[in-house]
Amino acid sequence: MRNFFKAFLIIVFVTLLLMFFLDRGYTYIFENGEPRSKIQNMLQLKNKHYDVAFFGSSRTENHIDCKLITELTGKSCVNFGISGGSPGDMLILMKLAKNRKVSFNQVFMQVDYNFNSAGITEYFKANLVPFIGDPAVKEQLQKYTEDYIYGNIPFYRYMEFDKIVGLRELSASFLKRKPNFNLEAGYSPKQGIGNVISGSFPKKINFRSQELDQMQELYKNSNTRIEFFTAPFCKAIKNRDFMDKVQLKLPGLNNYIDIFDDKDEYFFNCGHLNGTGAEIFTKTLIEDLLK
Amino acid sequence: MLFNSISFLIFLPVVFILYWGLFKKSLKLQNIFLLIASYLFYGWWDYRFLALIAASTLVDFFIGRFLQKTGNDFHRKMLLSLSLLFNLGLLGFFKYYNFFIESWMDSWANLGVELQVSSLNIILPVGISFYTFQTLSYTIDVYRRKIEPTSDIINFSVFVAFFPQLVAGPIERAKHLLPQFSKKRIFIEERAISGIHLILWGLFKKIVIADSCAIYVNAIFDNYENMNSASLLLGAFYFAFQIYGDFSGYSDIAIGTGRLFGFDLMRNFNFPYFSRNIAEFWRRWHISLSTWFRDYLYIPLGGSRGSKWQQVRNVFIIFLVSGFWHGANWTFVIWGGLHALFFLPLLLGHQNRKHLNQVAENKILPSFRELLQMLFTFGLTSFAWIFFRADSLVDAVNFIKRIFTNLRFELQYLSIERYNVEMLLIIGIFVLLEWFHRHLEHPFSGTFKWVKIIAIILMFLTLGVYSDQQEFIYFQF
Numbered sequence: 001m002r003n004f005f006k007a008f009l010i011i012v013f014v015t016l017l018l019m020f021f022l023d024r025g026y027t028y029i030f031e032n033g034e035p036r037s038k039i040q041n042m043l044q045l046k047n048k049h050y051d052v053a054f055f056g057s058s059r060t061e062n063h064i065d066c067k068l069i070t071e072l073t074g075k076s077c078v079n080f081g082i083s084g085g086s087p088g089d090m091l092i093l094m095k096l097a098k099n100r101k102v103s104f105n106q107v108f109m110q111v112d113y114n115f116n117s118a119g120i121t122e123y124f125k126a127n128l129v130p131f132i133g134d135p136a137v138k139e140q141l142q143k144y145t146e147d148y149i150y151g152n153i154p155f156y157r158y159m160e161f162d163k164i165v166g167l168r169e170l171s172a173s174f175l176k177r178k179p180n181f182n183l184e185a186g187y188s189p190k191q192g193i194g195n196v197i198s199g200s201f202p203k204k205i206n207f208r209s210q211e212l213d214q215m216q217e218l219y220k221n222s223n224t225r226i227e228f229f230t231a232p233f234c235k236a237i238k239n240r241d242f243m244d245k246v247q248l249k250l251p252g253l254n255n256y257i258d259i260f261d262d263k264d265e266y267f268f269n270c271g272h273l274n275g276t277g278a279e280i281f282t283k284t285l286i287e288d289l290l291k
Numbered sequence: 292m293l294f295n296s297i298s299f300l301i302f303l304p305v306v307f308i309l310y311w312g313l314f315k316k317s318l319k320l321q322n323i324f325l326l327i328a329s330y331l332f333y334g335w336w337d338y339r340f341l342a343l344i345a346a347s348t349l350v351d352f353f354i355g356r357f358l359q360k361t362g363n364d365f366h367r368k369m370l371l372s373l374s375l376l377f378n379l380g381l382l383g384f385f386k387y388y389n390f391f392i393e394s395w396m397d398s399w400a401n402l403g404v405e406l407q408v409s410s411l412n413i414i415l416p417v418g419i420s421f422y423t424f425q426t427l428s429y430t431i432d433v434y435r436r437k438i439e440p441t442s443d444i445i446n447f448s449v450f451v452a453f454f455p456q457l458v459a460g461p462i463e464r465a466k467h468l469l470p471q472f473s474k475k476r477i478f479i480e481e482r483a484i485s486g487i488h489l490i491l492w493g494l495f496k497k498i499v500i501a502d503s504c505a506i507y508v509n510a511i512f513d514n515y516e517n518m519n520s521a522s523l524l525l526g527a528f529y530f531a532f533q534i535y536g537d538f539s540g541y542s543d544i545a546i547g548t549g550r551l552f553g554f555d556l557m558r559n560f561n562f563p564y565f566s567r568n569i570a571e572f573w574r575r576w577h578i579s580l581s582t583w584f585r586d587y588l589y590i591p592l593g594g595s596r597g598s599k600w601q602q603v604r605n606v607f608i609i610f611l612v613s614g615f616w617h618g619a620n621w622t623f624v625i626w627g628g629l630h631a632l633f634f635l636p637l638l639l640g641h642q643n644r645k646h647l648n649q650v651a652e653n654k655i656l657p658s659f660r661e662l663l664q665m666l667f668t669f670g671l672t673s674f675a676w677i678f679f680r681a682d683s684l685v686d687a688v689n690f691i692k693r694i695f696t697n698l699r700f701e702l703q704y705l706s707i708e709r710y711n712v713e714m715l716l717i718i719g720i721f722v723l724l725e726w727f728h729r730h731l732e733h734p735f736s737g738t739f740k741w742v743k744i745i746a747i748i749l750m751f752l753t754l755g756v757y758s759d760q761q762e763f764i765y766f767q768f
Contacts, residue, residue, distance in 0.1 A: 018748055
């Protein structure tokens, strides 16, 4: 039995040792390598001021051209929209921004069917786990997950989220490979005109969105003004009255859902404008809200 | 319980320590404990289906006892028929009922008659094809008077439900495994250490090779209409490694786990992709199933004796049944049929018993001829795997048609955030490791044993797929 246990324990020890060193190595590279996501980008920002910041999902990332805003208004602008991002993700980004002294005059948060979404997404969580050593990140993550194992078992976090922060992403960060769009401007337009343009809103609306309430609370009594907006949807979308219900919950909502009802050529699909549509929508926002 | 799960990571050491610690002194207690552990292992998936295993165990145990007591040929035949009827009936109902109903309705629909027969919402019990074949082999061997029936119901129950090989084999023979439950087990250090090495190697095959390939395979097979010829060929190539890594990985873990408890389970894979023809491939792939069919179906049918027509008929029967054993879908039947077609020229040309040794024995590299033979055999098996993997016959045919009609060979981006070149590199390393250790069970031997172990653990940690973990493919059979 002695040699057996020796062989077994050596394998266990080697595995744990490798996990420890891999964890240190991965964390160092993610902290010091090229930021590859908006979350990582935010965590590398410090003491910065933007006039305007946009938060939301792909419907912000694909629709708001910050470069155009700066050109036409002279205001500095950043687009933090993340494809698939939930209001919970955006709330954490806002809190991290505050913690890192990244300030804004105006914050625009995109609201639509995501009013019903609660919690944070796996993608967002995966992007945060390398930075769990940062007390601000740890505090936010612990609110949304009971899985404290990430911080306690070395390398477990990188195995659990191997698809997003695995060896592939690590190599890209280490080799300083930039993502395929400018992270700071944050705008990534869709190309082409969609053929099948249809979709559906939920039939029922939640009583409230804790995340949106907390966003309002976060910027209350501060120099930052938060506004909510809804980007256009195609006219064929079902249960459109869902947005009337959202409007009742958020009376100040800037609702642009129907501005392109006669412009199918502006849509990539029902929930996303193409580059042309995005440019015109950005100009509309400038005209209405940023002048 | 999956071998690649946290629950098994806890289960295995606990069972191991209790087995060799608390129950070491009593063989009876060790066997009872193994039975409880095996039922727990199976019940972790769905405890309700434990009743099926228990029923199958009881039926074959008592039929075995009655077979011993009666010398009357008619009674013996009736008892054997009862066992066949019960075990194949279970398999038929849980695995094939809906298939037969749907095929029956489809064939009438082709004649313009719409039948209204509803199918049932049946859950396929994990491992049913494996343990029913294992118990059947016991009854058939007792009937043939090749083995003595056991009088110990605990030993027989644990033989049927032994957790390392319960859900996906190797399908053991009573002659080989059953006596091991009656002998006092001695902890042999070398065997147990080789067991750990096999488990490590099996996990590597499953988590690094099979699960990584699965991501590419799913992306290609699920969107084959949008794929060019290069991607489709790669899809078949990746699936060949997915299924090999998955199933041989499972077998390695099963055999390794068996060794930790002092058991010797039969080898199930012997480097099948280094085969020089299809006959050799079938001597090296899923050995426990192919020998089962050989002993209980092929030879009783006459085997390679009799007229050429009978030999051809027997080959087709065994391959078609083997295909059908894998699943209730025509794709598996065609897969079996293709292998029969590939095998036929070898049988007719008396080449099927060629290449009984290991390829390039005592040589580092194969000859050019051997290399071509291996590539050709691998090409044939990969082609047949398309039918095995496709959801339907129509998909399989369209997949193949597209390979030959969409003649574009640039590497496509697969929308899975991964690139073909990295997967090909991992497979390349895997093939080289297998090639240079093809005379061994696993690569962890020689001067650089620990270097190889550390390298495998490193690959395991950094290249393994954990967020997209797949069940073992053969669980569905």
